[in-house]
Amino acid sequence: MRKLIQPAGSNTQGSTVGKSRIHESAIRHVTGSAQYVDDQVLPLNTAYAAVGISEHTKGDINSIDLDDVRSSEGVIDVITIDDVPGHTDIAPVFTGDPVLADKRIVFHGQPVFAVLATSVRLARQAAQKATINISPQQPVLSTDSAHEAEEFVRPAHTMQRGDANKTLSQASQRIQGEIAIGGQEHMYLEGQVSVAVPQEQDRMLIYTSSQHPSEVQKLVAEVLGIKLHKVTVDMRRMGGGFGGKETQAAQWACIAALLAARNRIAVKIRLPRMQDMMVTGKRHPFLNRFDVSFNQHGRITATNIQINGDCGHSADLSDAIVDRAMFHADNSYHLGDCHIVGHRCRTNTVSHTAFRGFGGPQGMMVAEAMIEKIARRLDLDPLAVRKINFYDNEERNFTQYGMKIEHNILPDLVARLETSSDYWARREAITQYNKNSPVLKKGLALTPVKFGISFTAKHLNQAGALVHVYTDGSVQVNHGGTEMGQGLHTKIGQIAANEFGISLDDIEVTATRTDKVPNTSPTAASSGTDINGKAVQNACIEIRNRLSEFYLKSLGLSKDLLTDVVFNHHQVSIENHQISFLELVQQAYIGRVSLSTSGFYKTPKIHYDRATGKGRPFFYFAYGASCSEVTVDTLTGECMVERVDILHDVGTSLNPAIDIGQIEGGFIQGMGWLTNEDLRWDDKGRLISNNPATYKIPAVGDTPKIFNVELYPDPNPEDSIYHSKAVGEPPLMLAMSVWCAIKDSISSLSEYRLDADLPAPATAENILMACNKIRRALESQ
Incomplete structure (x- = not known):
């Protein structure tokens, strides 16, 4: 509705x-x-490119034998990193992203060479015929291993307020915990694709499915060794991006442009879906740890949070992504005296990149995990603990990075949803249901969202x-x-x-x-x-x-x-x-x-000093809340989302239909991330969830049976366009209510005394293991 x-x-x-x-x-x-890029009417004699990728995860390249590739049917040209006339590194901010592998392999599936042929089929067939000799090395495949090896793509960053360690040491109520948060495949309908058309002299026209045409322009110019004004990038529409085409669309445009410039013919490259999933970055997996103290009412007095982002082999946008996770580690709550450190861990996987929420969701999950654990320790309803920790308009109104929370509509918004969703009556009914249902358990959770709007890099605003x-x-x-x-x-x-x-x-x-x-600037950051x-x-x-x-x-x-x-x-x-x-x-x-x-x-007003960890990195906050009800089969781990009620803040809506569509879509995508979208690498660093058969996104049948969405009626007090608010990213985090509701259903096995140890995504396997862990804990008491 x-x-x-x-x-x-x-x-x-x-x-x-x-x-x-x-x-x-x-x-x-x-x-x-x-018309998408793949629908372009191509110039006469257009040729087709494909890439040859590494079958190793880490190692030095000893030799590359491409003779069989060159002699393969229909092949026009083959290039390696040595054939690039200009810059070879196409990293968006920091170095580390060669357009093709340069002397070493850093992840399984890394593009090593590109081949140009008269058809897509012939190009892809030829790309399979290379002999690449590599001296393998032991890869780093987890954030803990990265810490042990001291492998980081960027230095750690810290935010703090007060003396967290002192307050923690003096606390009467204190708990520790950790939460593993999986990554997410973008799964855009339109895969990575580019067409490069050489123009007069050394000019180049690029059609690309990219969220950042200006960056594509810059990088194409740099790899070709020409000025930016010689390159024109045209982008009519994408079939989905979600952050996956903010930086990582550029590589394929650069490869197409290199081949087009060398051969003076139009070149098209479109990655097959499995290869697309292997060679492009995902949402960053995180492993976050916390130490939190609180009073007898559940109000947080101090927090010590360690955030560990799995960045993959290079920095890409990870510095800003981990920063945003740190900015949002409070979600909607005042953390008391706090110390937050963010580590950018280097692993030998594909370089992870932007994804709707840009690190914010992974940070918010720490806050919700703490709230859940506090509530179970004190035998309180999690909503009561959430509300007592909201920012207020008196003393508890500054974030851990020193930004004042003004125009805080969240208490009123949550109160409205609390009433419209009939939270407390349903809580009572669900508690009674669970007492009489030994296998099927229902769960209920109402969670808030406070999301900062602006690029964290000031110049992009x-x-x-x-x-x-x-x-x-x-x-x-x-x-x-x-x-x-x-x-x-x-x-x-x-x-x-x-x-x-x-x-x-x-x-x-x-x-x-x-x-x-x-x-x-890229179309990102909800801006x-x-x-x-x-x-x-x-x-x-x-x-x-x-x-x-x-x-x-x-x-x-x-x-x-x-x-x-x-x-x-x-x-x-x-x-x-x-x-x-x-x-x-x-x-x-x-x-x-x-x-x-x-x-x-x-954008006015924004600033942030990394040296002090203080500033106003956001123009304003977008708020929202969602209430989710689930049913879990505690013998199989199967979960059904029964009902979702959402009240979301978009300021003065420019187009209510589009805004509600964004809220619905964002919620479902977030629900997929936290429930059934399970990225898996094997112990050799190979992505094994590399196609739609092994990686499950939400389907129509996963849509909640009852799905109520309402817009909160309050104009943005800041001078945004017609006092509207951004709606692209914030709704994704509304899906945290589903994860919390699943935890609530599992906790009911212990009559809500024990917090469920549930990583994200909450797959059926993880749900079942969490249920069994609580059962074992009860048996040992």
Whole structure:
């Protein structure tokens, strides 16, 4: 059931923003007419690339024999790292990501060479024929092993407040614990794909499925040894990204560009699904440990938290990802005196990368694990412990990194959901049910979300846009964000239509292109609408002001009335004067008024000092809460999610239908991460959950039988676009209520006295083991 509660304060001049509008490509998605990179009409004589990968996990490359590859049917060219004319390292921030293996192997499946052939089949067949001689070495495959070997991709970072160790040592109530949190495969519908088309002289045109076209532009230019202005990247839409195409789409574009430049023909590369899963990074697995003290009411007085991110073989974005885990280790709770250290562990697996939530979910799980353990120790309902630890508006209102919690709506939001979900009556009924049901056990949990919105790297919090108004009254918009199915272009179109007071049908949002808007940030960190929407709005305002000045002058009115000019319903009016938008545009064109401009926006207020571990890294927080009910078969570990109630904060919703869709999708994806999505590597470092048959994502049948989603009616107090809030990442963490509800059902075996030792994901196997562990504990008492 969807409840569309529209917050007050929406709208400015037009009437497009704040209404549910269909996704701009929805019909094309359904009918199959939406154009993805794989649908591109290719130039004549386009050739196809494939990569040859390592069958070893770690070792030195002694020799690479590619003779059989070169002589294979249809082969045009073969390249290794030695054939790269420019930079060979394509790491996004720190070094360590060669475009092809450079003298050593650091993970199983690492691309060693690339082959170009006349067809996809022939390229992939040829790639199997190499002989790669490697001196194997012992790989590092866990965070504990990384600590023992002192293998880290970046130095540790610390945040602290007060003297946590002193407070812990003096506490009467104190517990320790750890939680293992698995990674997650992005499983985008559209795999990694790029097309490189050589242009005149040394220019290159790239079509790519990437969340970061400007980074693709930069890296392609660097590997080719040319300037950025010679490379144009075009990105119309992705079939899903979720972070997996923020940095790791660049490698395939670079390989295609290298082969295209060498052979002066268009080159396409599309990874087969199994290889895609093997050679691209995942959500980081984490192993987090905590030591927490609290009073008799369950209020936390001190915490010592160790966060260990499994980064894979290189840094990629791991420094910022582990930082965000540290920023969110409090979730919604004041941690008292605290000490938090984050380790970036190097292991010999694929380099893990961005994934929806960017480390935040793994940090929040520590907070929820602590709350659950405290509640069972004190024989309290976990919701009561959660509520007593919420940030308040008095003394307990600063985070561990020194940011003040302002406009804290969470207590009210949780109270509303507590009532609407009928939490306490259901708690009583479930407790009674469990007393009379020896095998099937129900669980209930209500968990909060507080998620910071902004890139943790300050310089990424900027965006540009380009807006053209044509003489027929239509408008074309280009911006730096990328569309991956989340509805960004739809919201951008609504913003432009709203500013000019015209219909959404008169707005065309074009493909993201580096030759239209330069130096763009990735579409990530839930910031797509926030920053690009503001940039588009600023461009529209500039053109609107030019039109208003022209109109006032034509009427002989003062420029001082500029802000009184109203654009609405395809009309422009001031006092008793009115003209159609189309007529005004045509007159302005005749009057030589520029009808095109660029827009720019940078997020205000944000700063963070890594030396002190203090600052304001986020512009604002998005809040939410979810209440989940599950049924667990304690003899098999099978789990069914029966009902979910969500109340989520999106500020003033720009498009309630799209926002609710994002909440529903984010929740289900988060539920998959915490329940049945189980990444597995063998003891040699080979990914064995490498295809849809061995890696299970949620299906339609996993959708909760009852699924209520409601928007919390409160505008963003910060000056975001129309006082909306980001909705891309925060909903994923609402799924923590499912994990906590499963723990609740298992705990009922001990009449809620023992906390279930349940890692994530809570697969049937892990649930059964947790049940058996509690049974053994009861038998030993």
